Amino acid sequence: MQALDEVTAINSRAFDAAAGDGRNELTGRLPRAVAGLLVAAVLAALGLRPRLAEFR
Template identity: 50%
Template sequence: MRGATLATYDDELATTWQAYRSDHEDLRFTGEFRRELDNITFPGERAAAEEAVETYAVYQRDDRKIRALVAQGKEREAVAFGISWQPGMSNAHFGAWLAALDKVTDINRQHFTASVQAGRSAVGRLLPWALGALLAAVALTVFGLRPRYAEFR
C-alpha cells in the first residue's frame, strides 16, 4: 500500500481489504495477495485466498502489539507473546497464516497435478501412434528413394 507507514499500515490494510470484500473490482487493495485474488481459477480458491489475507492481517497486527509492549518496557511479555504457540499468541497466528496459505497452494497443486496426469495419459495413448507414423514415414522415404540410390551405384 503506497504511503502506508508502520503507524497507518493496519488501518490502511483494513480499509483496502474491506473495499475489496465489498467490490472485487476495487483496486485499492494491492500486492501479491491481490495478484492471487485476481487469478482465481478453481472452486474454493477465492475463499482460501481471502482466509489467507485475513490471517495475514491478524499476524501483522501482532507486530504492532510486540512493538507496543517493548515501548512500554514489557520486554518479557513481548518475547513471550512473540515466541509462544499458544492460541492467541503470535506464533499461533503465524501458523494459522501458513495453514491458510497452504490451502491456497494445495488447491492449485491438486489441479496442476490432475492436469499433468491428464496430459501424460493423453500422450501415453498417442505416443505409440505417433511413433508408428514416424517409422512408417521413414520406411516409405527409404523405400521411395531406393531407386534413386540405385542410379548412383
C-alpha cells in the same frame, strides 16, 4: 503465510490433476505415433532408394 500455503496447495492439486489427464490422453496415442514414424521412415527409404541407386 497461511493464504500462500492454501494457494500453493490449490495450484499443486490442479497441476497434478492436469498432468494426470495429459498422461492419460497421450497413453493411447504413443503407439500410433511410433507406428506412423516407422511407416514414414520405411516409405522414405523406399522412395530414396532408386534415387541413391543413380549415383552408383
